[in-house]
Amino acid sequence: MVDDLHSVIVPATELQNLPNYKLYVRTLLNGRPQEPYLVDGFPPFEKIGTETTAAWVIRRSLQRYGRNRQAVEQGRNRVFEKPRSEEESKSRTLNPSVRHVSCTN
Numbered sequence: 001m002v003d004d005l006h007s008v009i010v011p012a013t014e015l016q017n018l019p020n021y022k023l024y025v026r027t028l029l030n031g032r033p034q035e036p037y038l039v040d041g042f043p044p045f046e047k048i049g050t051e052t053t054a055a056w057v058i059r060r061s062l063q064r065y066g067r068n069r070q071a072v073e074q075g076r077n078r079v080f081e082k083p084r085s086e087e088e089s090k091s092r093t094l095n096p097s098v099r100h101v102s103c104t105n
Helices: 002-009 012-016 053-065 069-080 086-094
Strands: 022-025 037-040
Antiparallel strands (some): 022 037
C-alpha cells in the first residue's frame, strides 16, 4: 500500500534515474503529508591535502586533549594505591605470596 502511494507521486523510473546527490523529500505540514519535492544533497567532504576531514579532526583532538598513556596510568595508580606500612613493604619483598606476621612478647 505504501509503495503504491509513493509510486503514483514519484515514479520508480524517475527515482532510479536521479543524478548523484539529488533526492526527493516528503514532509508533514500541520500533521498532513505534503507533495514530495526535489532537494540537492551534499557530496562527501573533500580531502584536505592528504587527509580527510575526519582524520584531521581526530589528529587535532589528540593534539589538544591527548595525554601520554603511561603518565595517566601512573597517576591513576598513585591515587588508588593503598598506603603500606614500612614493615608490610619489607615482608612483601621477601615472598609476595606469603604474609609475614611479626610477634612481639
